[in-house]
Amino acid sequence: MIALKDILYKVTINAVVGSTNVMATAIDFDSRNIKNGYVFVAVKGTVSDGHKFIEGAVKQGAVAVVCETMPENLVEGITYVEVDNSSKALAIMASNFYENPSANLKLVGVTGTNGKTTVASLLYQLFKKAGYKVGLLSTVKIMVDTIEYKATHTTPDSLTINKYLKLMNTEGVEFCFMEVSSHGIHQYRTEGLRFEGGIFTNLTHDHLDYHSTFAEYRDVKKSFFDALPEKAFALVNVDDKNGLVMLQNTKSRKYTYALKGYADYKSQILENQFGGLLLKINDAEVWTRLIGNFNAYNILAIYATAELLGLEKVEILRLISELESVSGRFQYVVSENKITAIVDYAHTPDALKNVLETINSIRTKNEELITVVGCGGDRDKTKRPKMGHIATALSTKVIFTSDNPRSEEPETILKDIESGVEPQNYKKTVTISDRLQAIKTACQMAQPNDIILVAGKGHETYQEIKGERFDFDDFKIVSEFLKQLNK
Template sequence: MQLASIVKELEYESVQGDLAKEITGVACDSREVLPGNLFVAISGFTSDGHKYVGEAVKRGAAAVIVEREAVSSDATVTMIQVKNARLALAKVSAHFYQYPSEKLNMIGITGTNGKTSTAYFLQSILEATGKSTGIIGTIGTLINGELLETKNTTPESLQLQQFFSEMEKRGVSDCVMEVSSHAIDLKRTAYTTFHTGVFTNLSPDHLELHKSMDEYFHVKAKLFDQTYGFNVINMDDPYGQKLVEKVRGKEPAVVTYGLNPTADIYASDIDYSFEGTTYMVNTPTGNFKAKVNLPGEIYVYNSLAAAAAAYCSNISFEVIQQGLKNVAGIKGRLETVYSSGDYKVVVDFCHTEDALEKALKTIRPYVKGKLILVFGVYADESESGREKRSGMARVAATYADLSVVTSDNPKHHDPKLIIREISQEMKANGGNYHAFLHRKEAIEYAVRVSNEDDVILIAGKGHETTQIVGDQEIPFNEKEIVMEALRAKEKRVKL
């Protein structure tokens, strides 16, 4: 594809070199540059692509997009300077792959909690219609049953456009995508067209990036400026109500959902059990009974969001009903990894105050013995990080009989400081707790002190099978650790 065609609609500051050259591909990682590629130098959280312009040129880049002047030893390389390289990357990537999102039925899901389970409920409904469906989110990217690992909940714009293009080639008709606030703020979803946007809820998270809940909300709300069909919004959430006021009257139709009968689509006659939930889905054109194989109110909301989005796509009640029922469970979402009578070990991805509270309140009614919680908090040393640690500690002290405080993904943060601050808040709120620096030891302790009627909730990592310490990603499979701890406990009992 001609470089002149790729950059035609870019607002660039200057151009040095020839635009009449053929481009073989786009790259934003210098290590992935191939001869004839267009390299876009973007600034990340830990590295700056401008430092690697020379390496990209050595690898054969034919052109480079930068935000500030960068020197190339090769005069034949075209240098294009723009104000925002991330926005430029999204634009040139979409153009190079010929705007593949426009050829898919794109459904974007955003909110603090519930994005993954809503996405998997919706994928199951779409597949129940016989459609080939792709999914992009926290657990990875799924194309025709093939799971591809991705680093972020919502990948970089270049990788997104590559995934959309691959889906189109493989005959995928519908793509369900989790849309994180980071992705919106960092322009990863720019030039992606969505038929439907879904809003789940909003609670404090990522405030190290967004600084305030108001800013966090306004970033999330940007997704609903990229839709052309429907905006499906949780009307029971205060920020959902605020979003309805913001987007109502615009071209995409607003469809609300919730437990309150004032919503367009609402749940009633809810019957909860630890094995799952049944409820009545009420719509403007009729109602039907839904069965969800996951416990608690949060999964009523998430499955109802999926049902509402499917309703907007004119999918029949029978198919929606079957699609919801087909979801046997979702990896790392209130997933029971061991069960024997009333004794259970459950893992969940909950890593915010709101999500942790919902998980504990969901499990609490079914616990005959003690509810034991293993948790840590990944949060930086900022004021918002301290607030998050305090909030999660207060929830733990309130709802768990015993909390085992430990690390999550400490990355470059000081785990001893984080654990100390959580412990101080636990003590201040009268919580019963023990603290362990190493997460494996914390899980082993929880198993060791548990009894036959107890339920252990291991919170924070869910589906993840690694732990990030510093720059290292260390293998860490909580299910395997649980099973090893149970075997060790059984041996001690026999002795």
């Protein structure tokens, strides 16, 4: 148990009714989880307002309530704390409740539109290979050294983050690499955490269903770097025009990386093939099994971060050569009759363009490039025509299909995608709403040496339709269909 006044340390408070000496057993922002001795934090979410559930939380045993607006009916014996922002307060309280676990390890946040999962996951892999105890908070999974936990969000809620960081402390974890999404920053989920460093990968068209403008999306990312402490490092990709924007107001140590422009960490692609990349990083050459220009950036970010965290240059290069690709990120299988199928999470226009350009830079052009792609429902609709345009401009054949339609009708989403196809590319396209049938059709269309790209879902092992999740793994499905064709 911990005193409420200790949980509230560093929280900006407007008013208190009752005693802050009351002892609490836990904190929660979901009223359904409240039990005797809990502190209930009423958060105004995107779907529902926690203030509506204060009365219920008190009946279930809450000893204290933290809220932005005091309820009209105050229950005697219950402590009420009014704050400006409940989400921000929750994050600071979570950190205090779990004894500020981020201060006991070296926490590095990775933010940007594309590459967050790859960079965080590969850093985890590299530091594990170097012999350290390491943590990972990513879209794909949460790792507490060697123990894996299921991930549900790119950036989990602040209670979940601190719970796992505390677990990492218990297990003796020294480094933790964490994806930091714009949603997570905007909703104050990283508030109260102490970061050793921050990495900026790039900024492209995404999440405009949540952020009203691109400038707002950029500035939310920037606020993460603004908040970094002086002793931390900020490492940014300056080939992206927003890279230097991220450094404008940061107090931290500033470092840059680039393939094209001048930077502290420079890389050059010497060879690019389906077997991997040969890179020159500053003055040293390194071979990696990862493929494509976008992975050259990811590898460079990893190299720079590892050096900034104190690893030796020669050791870093050796470890980079041993790294394996991340699940659902340019993950490929080659069938017996030489059909290559690639599964990638590319679900933004820029990510799709990068993957297709990478494939086109490697292939001989004597083979077909068949792309299977869709767009998620209840998300940024403005990117759908762009996805259709890019897919058809850079592929020889395209099958438009369902992604995670969520509450939308797949046919509506598909029409939005098709609207971006230029007239000369109509003949390249087929539309098959059923994703399973679309992948099967791509496999049946493919001839020896052809390449199939299944884009959009990557590591996801489900398809979300009308509020339900159904088992669906692109990589397993395309691998199975290719096996069947060989029989």
